[in-house]
Amino acid sequence: MAEPTAPLRCLIVDDDPLALQIVENCVANTTFLVHAGSCASAIAAAEILRTQPIDVLFLDVEMPAMSGLDLLRTLQNPPLVILITSSKSYAVEAFSHDVLDYLVKPISYARFLTAARKALEAVESRAVAGADAIAAPPNAEFTFVKVDNRLVKVPFEEVRYVEALGDYVHIVMGQSKLIVYTTMRAVEDKFPAALFVRVHRSFIVNLRRVQTIEDNTIVIDNKYIPIGQTYLREVFQRLNKF
Missing domain, CATH: 3.40.50.2300 (Response regulator)
Structure with a gap:
């Protein structure tokens, strides 16, 4: 608790x-x-x-x-x-x-x-x-998240983006989606910073899955994801180094 x-x-x-x-x-x-x-x-x-x-x-x-x-x-x-x-x-x-x-x-x-x-x-x-998070060990390729009463394996490479919706987050992996009772801050702590970046209060993206960027909008698998003004500088710095 x-x-x-x-x-x-x-x-x-x-x-x-x-x-x-x-x-x-x-x-x-x-x-x-x-x-x-x-x-x-x-x-x-x-x-x-x-x-x-x-x-x-x-x-x-x-x-x-x-x-x-x-x-x-x-x-x-x-x-x-x-x-x-x-x-x-x-x-x-x-x-x-x-x-x-x-x-x-x-x-x-x-x-x-x-x-x-x-x-x-x-x-x-x-x-x-x-308190409930199960942290991934250093250099791990996956983590586990709690979905209802189950622990579900999440391979980092398969994650496209994470979207916050109320008290839950949606972890989107291709055609599948996990609905997890957690926060974006907890996701940031669990997911490797080398691969993921916060682009908006409601979105974290996998840098390897970014297809295009236009008018401060990221496109991943036909999903248009806004880049919040407070995240712009860091997002473009990360993309330039990636």
Whole structure:
């Protein structure tokens, strides 16, 4: 059994003092969150993220000098991100950055709590998956995953891609597909980094199975897989070295 989840460390970024205070109050009223810091600019947030462990980032979109979305483009390994904005028009672009949720001002506590619980569930599911995982030995050609009450062998070479769907992941191997109760983080830990790369919050791909890339989209066996903005640099670096 996984250990109980510690309070999630939250960083709040918003140049509107009133909005900043509202989110701080929401965090203070939520038992599974802890306030790790607040700042009024994305530039200051980048420094905090570089030097402190942060689990959840509450990030305003519209800020001077550097927007929230600009900040996300610079992060190699972002924490869970919940965007905050006064305009719904950013919703489509926001989710292309693999954010967890999207809050529109004025923020109610009920809506805030819904978003916060998504973050808690994401962290808890990682913990459960990590506790149940059977790690592959170094240089292994396969691993085992738990499907229902069975352990199923997964040869790494046969995997095309892994897709996250809710609390499960789909491991796609040619015409077959395994549905596993786990998280993408657990898959990253189990699958060899030399062969697999995270390209989106919801996708991990086998580099040897990539057929084409166009408009930040990977094609594998006629499956069109988006490359998230926060993963672009690493994906193309990996492909250039592969």
